[in-house]
Amino acid sequence: MVGGTAVLEEAPEDSVEALAVRFRAGHEEALGEVYDRWSALVHTYALRALADTHDAEDVTQQVFVAAWRSRETMTPSPSTFPAWLLGIARHKIADARAARARDVRRIEAVVAATPSDEGVGAEDVMEPDRIVVRQAVDEMAEPRRTIMLLAFWQDLTHADIAASTGLPLGTVKSHLRRGLTQLHRTLEEVRHGSR
Structure with a gap:
């Protein structure tokens, strides 16, 4: 027999290639098996x-969602999944x-545009952002507030910061x-709410 069905019938049910064929064909239970088998690998890679x-x-999570959405691009073979999933993970x-860098640049721009408390004028374009950022930081729980x-x-x-607080660098x-992400969300909410 020719085609994916023949491979599925000829390969043992638990083989990687058979799993790849079922995954590519859109069998939802195959997604669960793929996740169970390789999520720890992807997570460890991402964590490192x-x-x-x-x-x-x-x-x-994004890797497995992307893998499912683009499953037709995968070529079933015994080594497919680990390499393919790690490629998506990269x-x-x-x-x-890139998102981290954008968040840092946004918050640094707000902080850099923050005038000293003396001479703060109503005409200062960044004043609303400065107030929102400072209030959001002041409301953060410790030790995040101090770190920010x-x-x-x-x-x-x-x-x-690690040396002065006694906290591990990580x-x-x-x-x-997390503080930058929280500030970014707060700024976005304020900006969307004022439109």
């Missing part, structure tokens, strides 16, 4: 690249890093990332 559990979880990790203040108002490096980076 991004050093943030939340981001790694997001990337892992792109999603690059997207996550040290990073953006005291201009300390990640290593300096924890500092994680708080900064």
Whole structure:
């Protein structure tokens, strides 16, 4: 017999190639099997690249959604899934890093445009953003609030913040990332709400 059906019938049910054929054909249970088999690999890869559990979880989910949506591009073979999924993961990790960089630039722009408390004028275009950012940071739980203040108002490096707070460097980076994401969302909500 010619075609995907013959491969499916000839290959053992638990073989990677048979799973790839079923996945590519759109069998939803195959998606679950693929996730069960390779989600730990993708998550570990993303975690090592991004050093943030939340981001790694997001990337892992995005990888499997993208794989399902583009399953017709996959060529079934015994080594297909790990390599194919890690290729998708590389792109999603690059997207996550780009999003981080955008968030940092946005928040730095707001902080950089923040005039000192003296001489703050009503004509200052960035004043609403400055107020929103400062209020959002002030409302953050500790130690995130302190970490954000040290990073953006005291201009300390990640290593300096870790040393001054006694927190591990990874924890500092994680708080900064989540704080930036929170600030970005808050700014977006305020801007959309004022339209």
